[in-house]
Amino acid sequence: MIERTVPRILMCAPTFFEVSYVINPWMTGHVHDTTLERSQRQWDALRDTISRHADVVQQPPAEGWPDMTFTANAGLVFGNTFVPSHFRYAERQGEEPYDRAWFERHGFDIVELPGGVFFEGAGDALFDRGVARRLWMGHGHRSDVAAAPALARLLDVEVLSLKLADPRFYHLDTCFCPLADGYTLYFPAAFDAAALALIEQHVPPGQRIAVHEHDALDFACNAVNLGRVVILNRASADLRSRLEGAGFMVIEVALDEFMKSGGAAKCLTLKLDEATGA
Ligand SMILES: NC(=O)NCCC[C@H](N)C(=O)O
Numbered sequence: 234m235i236e237r238t239v240p241r242i243l244m245c246a247p248t249f250f251e252v253s254y255v256i257n258p259w260m261t262g263h264v265h266d267t268t269l270e271r272s273q274r275q276w277d278a279l280r281d282t283i284s285r286h287a288d289v290v291q292q293p294p295a296e297g298w299p300d301m302t303f304t305a306n307a308g309l310v311f312g313n314t315f316v317p318s319h320f321r322y323a324e325r326q327g328e329e330p331y332d333r334a335w336f337e338r339h340g341f342d343i344v345e346l347p348g349g350v351f352f353e354g355a356g357d358a359l360f361d362r363g364v365a366r367r368l369w370m371g372h373g374h375r376s377d378v379a380a381a382p383a384l385a386r387l388l389d390v391e392v393l394s395l396k397l398a399d400p401r402f403y404h405l406d407t408c409f410c411p412l413a414d415g416y417t418l419y420f421p422a423a424f425d426a427a428a429l430a431l432i433e434q435h436v437p438p439g440q441r442i443a444v445h446e447h448d449a450l451d452f453a454c455n456a457v458n459l460g461r462v463v464i465l466n467r468a469s470a471d472l473r474s475r476l477e478g479a480g481f482m483v484i485e486v487a488l489d490e491f492m493k494s495g496g497a498a499k500c501l502t503l504k505l506d507e508a509t510g511a
Pocket residue numbers: 256257260300303305306325355356357404406407494495496497499500
């Protein structure tokens with residue numbers, strides 16, 4: 234497969250975005266607390282920023298499915314294969330037919346997980362950017378641990394399972410972000426001891442960028458990495474200088490309207506060219 238030089242990123246406009254139910258701690262106290270004007274403005278800024286480093290492809294939003302703007306959760310892309318999500322909560326399950334139809338229409342091969350396994354796509358499954366065919370998978374809140382061996386078999390990849398321990402960091406992409414050349418941004422306290430040991434075993438100390446709680450709560454790990462660019466909601470001066478020291482350029486885009494729903498930059502995107510590295 235020929236790898237594209239300009240990555241394609243799937244985004245879905247927040248036309249119908251709102252907080253209308255509570256399925257994670259961030260949503261508590263924010264029901265009907267967002268406005269279309271603010272969310273559209275912040276999403277436009279993210280789209281424009283990403284457009285300078287990638288081609289943004291847009292999926293039409295569907296009325297009645299307010300979290301569909303978080304395209305990371307549609308499923309997992311690997312080469313031309315798409316593994317659709319099976320959402321844990323009924324509040325999001327209605328997104329599934331729209332996502333499946335979009336990927337079918339765009340020529341992806343649809344590969345199914347076994348029935349009854351919850352899996353929330355690239356919210357919980359993130360490819361390493363240093364080691365080919367290595368997938369990090371979070372479980373414990375949304376995705377089932379049973380998705381890990383199934384994905385390993387279906388995609389012929391190594392899957393490293395990480396148990397998430399803090400309900401505020403309910404998807405792996407809220408507390409862990411593989412970056413170019415194997416650098417890894419993560420919030421250690423979001424993981425159980427075995428998961429932390431696994432991270433430390435597979436990511437060399439010089440490539441681990443552990444964030445403090447204040448950065449984690451600002452969704453700094455929920456970053457979009459395109460080459461040497463890291464796009465995120467906010468980074469402290471300390472985190473910014475550590476990322477710059479590792480050769481990354483940090484771009485902040487305020488996304489607080491989406492944080493009321495428990496998501497930020499990475500959740501609002503899905504990379505459509507996930508290299509198979511084979
Ligand atoms: N972390 C992500 O990948 N996506 C954010 C999803 C937010 C949505 N309100 C949810 O709880 O599923």
